[in-house]
Each structure stands twice: as C-alpha cells, then as structure tokens.
Amino acid sequence: MRAIDYFDRGHDRDPQRLAVVDTETGLKLTFAETKELSERIAAALQRGGFENQDLLGLYGPNDGMLLVVLLAMWRANGKWIPVNTRNAIDANAGYINYVRCKWLVYHSSKADEVQQLKDRCPVMQHFVCLDKRMGDDPSLEEFMAGVTAADFVEPEVDAFGNLSDLVGIFPTGGTTGPSKGANVTNLGWGTMIETAADGMGGRTDSPVALVSAPITHAAGPIALSTLSLGATQVILPGFDAERVLRTIADYKVTHMYLPPTALYQLMASPEIGDHDYSSLRIFILVGSPCSPEKLRQAVDIFGPCMCQSYGQVECPMIVAWFPPEDVARFAKEAPEKLAACGRPTRSIRVALLDDDGREVPRGEAGEICARGALVSHSYFEKPEETAEVRKFGWHHTGDVGKFDEDGYLYIVDRKKDMVVSGGFNVFTAEVEAAVTELAQVREACVFGIPHEKWGEQVHAVVVAEGITGEEIIAYAKDRLGGVKAPKSVEFVPEIPRTAAGKMDKKALRVKYWGDAQRMVN
Incomplete structure (x- = not known):
C-alpha cells in the first residue's frame, strides 16, 4: 500500500474518533476531518504546481497541522524531506540542495532560519508558512483559499499501491560527514508500519499516542504507525519532562515513544511519583541503547509497558523488537537480558557477519547485516556509497552485535566506535551500560583516546553527581x-x-x- 493508505485504514476503523489533539494550539480533528483537510491541502498543492513525486520539506516544532500537511503531501504522492530543527543552517541547506527539494512548509518560529535557507538554496521554489503569512509566503489558510477536498485529483495508483514510488528521502545521521539520503519506497515504509503495528496493536480498543519527540525525526513514522491503528495523536510542541508526565495522566495515553535520554529525564523529575501511568500499554525506547538498570527501574515506575526497537534510517525502526511482556518478565527474572534490543522481526532477516561476509558463531560479535523488504532501496545519487553497505548480498548497518542462546540481539557498538587497546577490542556500549548502572550516573559516553603504549585507552565522559571518577573506575573494573x-x-x-x-x-x-x-574510524 501507499503511505497514505495506512492513515486511511485508521480512518475507516472509526471516522468520528479524534485523530489529532494539539495541546498547544487547541486544534482537535476527527479522522474524518483530518482526511478532508488533507485532501483540501493536497488539492491546493496540486493547484500550486506540485507534481507527482515532488519533494516537500517540513520545518518547525511539533504542530498538529504539520502532521496534516505530511498526510496531504503523501496523498498527492509526494516525497517527504524531514528538515531537522536541531541542525545547523549549513547542514540543512546542504541536504536540501543535495536532494533538490522544491517545496518547504514551515512554522513562523523558524522564519529567520528559512530566510537563510532561501539565500542558500536556489533549488527551493515554493514556501508556505504553517500558521501565518510571512512576507511573500502565504499562510497555509491563504494557500488553501478557494479549494475544497472535492478539487483533489487522485494520483494514478496501481492495485499494489505503487510499491516502487518513494515516500521520502531520509537523511542519515551524518556523524562522519554530510548526511546521505536514504531512498525509502512504499514497500519499505509499508513493511515498517505493518511490522510496528503487529507489535503495538491489539492492546487497547481506544489507543491514544503521545507525540513529544520531533515529528521530523522518528516520531513521524511512529505517529503514522499508530494512526493506522486508529490512535488519537496527542501532540506536544516538544519534550518537557514534567509536561509529558502530566499529559500521560490527563489524556490516558496508551502509546508513546522517547529516546532513552528522555526516559532518564522523566525518571529524574520531581513529579515522577505524582501521576497515574496505568493507562500505558506501549512505551517504546528507540534511537540508542538504554541502560539495563534504568530500564528495570522504568518497569517499576511505568508498569509492564516498556519496550524497545532497533533500526536505522536505511532499515527504518523495526529490525528488532523487544515486546513489553518480555521486558517485564526479564526485569524480574533475568535483568541481564535487558541489555538486548529484542529479536529480529518477521519482516527481515538478520545475520552477524565478519569482514569476509561469513556468519559468526552464536555468542560472538559481528556486524549486524539485514536483508528484506524493510531495507531502503539506495542512497540518493550515491551509487558508490550504496555499494559500500551492500556487500555479500546484505545491507551492512555499521553496528556490531551478538545473539544470545535465545536469539535476542545485543547491540555491542558502532563498528567505528570500538576501542582497540593493547590489541584488545573494547565495545564502548558495554562500558556505558556498566557505568550507568550506578545510581549517581545519569549518562555516560565512552570512547578511546590516544595512549603511547596501548594505542588507545578507554575514556568516559559522564553526567553524574555525588561520585568520584575513581569510584566509577573501580566499579567498572569490578x-x-x-x-x-x-x-x-x-x-x-x-x-x-x-x-x-x-x-x-x-x-x-x-x-x-x-x-x-x-578519531572517526
């Protein structure tokens, strides 16, 4: 199916159920209203010259209308370009020019940044401000003036849902250079949503999803996944620990997503014991490894809802899944297994390979490689970079992992982050997990620094109170x-x-x- 078909499937479950609740602007839309509004915006895009498979960027804080524009763009068979609000202007401009994005819909709070993008991005031709007119750029309401949902012309679609069309060109992390654009098709996107829905669905008849992480990052795909289940999206403009805790209780949130660092902030909040979290059914941690000890504590606080997924832009979100029932069981019976990210999902095959493309024995570390419909097609206009990660008939993630005897996958490290000290391989994620077991340590970042004798030595950067470096070293050594x-x-x-x-x-x-x-290898 197409990306928009998944929203429409959620709509068909109950058109009168609330789809969007924006806690900041007060916007409330049912699924029927959201569908009609997305058709109207799609019609306005078509009137404005938006063509099949055109690129459209979204830029701004979380906003209910931003989500509706995203749906409208897919309805018009466009491709999404997430423009990260945390990026430097140069990085965003470089990516926009690289993929040749023509359209940008932005929030007025980003007007100054957009002016800089206009100066640096001659490829962009169309600008719409989400919430009000900004100079020559019409507001979304002005942009839609004079069109109705009935004016929308459905793009040509085949019975399979245009599986080879792109839903977006998504930027990679760019930690070692400019971001590459991963070409994600309807086939890959649909595989992600179906697999995620398998894990998240069937747990309540009235799903309510909290969106506080950026829609322009992983929260966008997760929002579409829960919309396909008929979930109401309760949208916060951004992450604030106390506001998130209150919103869970006030709106009886059932589904939510956060990176582990945000979980740690929730757990450290003075309000953590003040609210009712019993409505939660799915609390997904994704983006980086979670401290096993803090995950165990989270189960005590939030209940048997904690779960994890593992993926990357090139194989979005759901390569491995650690369901809440497993997390809750291991929190009591086998806390050491909380270091896992789950088991490979049914939509993909995962193998751990050595540098020669051979599978390593179970229990040994190898590069995590994936094969299946979830894997993105290629990097946009980068055939050499695509070939580098597509060796031996597999997609190479760049992550190092190992399987235990029960088939649970453990992320050991990024391949480039491994420390080689005196001829021994040290996986930094393992050290970070051990250090953050200490209650006084909120976060730890471990990497290698030069050493005259050993080549590298293990160095830890920590956010902590009430503990000395010597005590941290002694604990880790033990x-x-x-x-x-x-x-x-x-x-x-x-x-x-x-x-x-x-x-x-x-x-x-x-x-x-x-x-x-x-430093970077």
Missing part, C-alpha cells in the same frame, strides 16, 4: 575487568548531541585526537 574499565573519567553538565539526538562522540573526541584519522 564489573568488566581491567581492560574494559575506563582509565580516565571526565565530568560534564551535559553530553553534546547530534541533530538526530545521538551522543556526539566525534565532538568529544576532538580535544584528544584533533584531526587524527583514528
């Missing part, structure tokens, strides 16, 4: 042994993050490595 334990610890108020919300190890390495090659 848990992991002398080779893997940090040899030095640095305390910081916050760990820097990339625009995708991941820990920015490259930025932290700079003062130790400068421009040395090992």
